[in-house]
Amino acid sequence: MNTLSExxxxxxxxxxxxxxxxxxxxxDACGSALALVQGLxxxxxxxxxxxxxxxxxxxxxxPLSMEIDGENxxxxxxxxxxxxLDCGNIERMSCDIExxxxxxxxxxxxxxxxxxxDYNYVDCTASATCEIVYRLLKELKxxxxxxxxxxxxxxxxxxxxxxxHSNATSVTHKIVSExxxxxxxxxxxxxxxxxxxPFIKLRLIGKVLxxxxxxxxxxxxxxxxxxxxxxxxxxxxxxxxxLVSYGLQVKDVExxxxxxxxxxxxVKASLRSKNDVNVQKIADKFxxxxxxxxxxxTFKNETFYSAKDKLINExxxxxxxx
Ligand code: 5GP
Ligand code: MN
Numbered sequence: 001m002n003t004l005s006e007x008x009x010x011x012x013x014x015x016x017x018x019x020x021x022x023x024x025x026x027x028d029a030c031g032s033a034l035a036l037v038q039g040l041x042x043x044x045x046x047x048x049x050x051x052x053x054x055x056x057x058x059x060x061x062x063p064l065s066m067e068i069d070g071e072n073x074x075x076x077x078x079x080x081x082x083x084x085l086d087c088g089n090i091e092r093m094s095c096d097i098e099x100x101x102x103x104x105x106x107x108x109x110x111x112x113x114x115x116x117x118d119y120n121y122v123d124c125t126a127s128a129t130c131e132i133v134y135r136l137l138k139e140l141k142x143x144x145x146x147x148x149x150x151x152x153x154x155x156x157x158x159x160x161x162x163x164x165h166s167n168a169t170s171v172t173h174k175i176v177s178e179x180x181x182x183x184x185x186x187x188x189x190x191x192x193x194x195x196x197x198p199f200i201k202l203r204l205i206g207k208v209l210x211x212x213x214x215x216x217x218x219x220x221x222x223x224x225x226x227x228x229x230x231x232x233x234x235x236x237x238x239x240x241x242x243l244v245s246y247g248l249q250v251k252d253v254e255x256x257x258x259x260x261x262x263x264x265x266x267v268k269a270s271l272r273s274k275n276d277v278n279v280q281k282i283a284d285k286f287x288x289x290x291x292x293x294x295x296x297x298t299f300k301n302e303t304f305y306s307a308k309d310k311l312i313n314e315x316x317x318x319x320x321x322x
Pocket of ligand 2: 028029086128159
């Protein structure tokens with residue numbers, strides 16, 4: 001593992017940077033990448049986003065969001081360095097790296113990070129990758145401005161659940177207090193993030209909650225987004241966002257699971273924990289990853305029902321002792 005000042009030295013030593021993140025990027029992935037690209041450009045470097053994914057619609061308010069168009073998937077040969085942000089392993093990168101001949105720098109805050117870079121900075125105590133990028137930009141002596149601050153604030157709000165999760169530390173709040181000095185419009189950012197859903201999304205939430213199941217003496221809640229629901233509502237893209245967190249609103253629920261059928265086969269699981277159950281450990285058993293209280297799995301060779309059975313079995317062992 002490297003220090004942040006070693007990472008800064010590498011950035012200072014090179015000129016052309018491709019910045020990428022995990023597939024299905026969220027506010028932390030997009031926010032950290034757009035903040036870093038702006039910071040590097042302000043130092044006279046050439047920096048660009050590499051992304052297979054388009055910008056999620058609720059993040060299109062971010063400065064430079066138009067540079068995340070899902071078209072730049074290939075690494076241009078001339079990049080000296082690819083910087084991977086908020087991504088635990090190479091397979092999850094929103095980028096094709098076969099052509100890349102230069103270095104890879106891995107900057108992340110996931111417990112499950114594979115340390116796959118030539119240089120690595122992984123800090124699991126950071127609430128968000130944006131928190132690390134803030135510190136990195138300081139190390140690089142980049143001058144903060146409203147646009148960069150907006151991107152970093154967005155990532156921190158996303159990954160701390162608007163400052164309510166246990167990962168929001170005094171360091172997090174100190175950084176945010178600095179960001180607010182740049183006149184970021186925090187109320188507007190929150191509305192863009194959370195109050196800009198298409199109406200159909202509310203109907204989907206209604207359907208999912210209506211069909212939720214409370215299991216294991218009320219300690220586990222199971223939510224599902226099935227292809228049938230998607231067909232019924234005639235939705236084309238389904239961003240389930242943080243639907244899984246609704247499950248934790250129920251008294252005495254310890255774990256919430258959301259399973260989503262993918263159109264092209266495969267099943268995506270989102271896992272959330274309220275208190276002491278480590279969902280990252282369980283995600284890890286199935287080749288997934290994430291954090292202690294928020295993790296995910298992409299099942300490639302399971303059906304919806306076999307994935308459900310396997311997960312419920314595993315959680316039964318964890319929850320029996322509670
Ligand atoms: P979400 O449930 O919101 O998709 O993801 C929760 C956390 O788990 C995020 O930090 C995300 O990066 C991680 N995560 C989600 N899906 C996967 C996956 O398929 N593999 C790995 N390694 N991590 C995942
Ligand atoms: Mn993150």
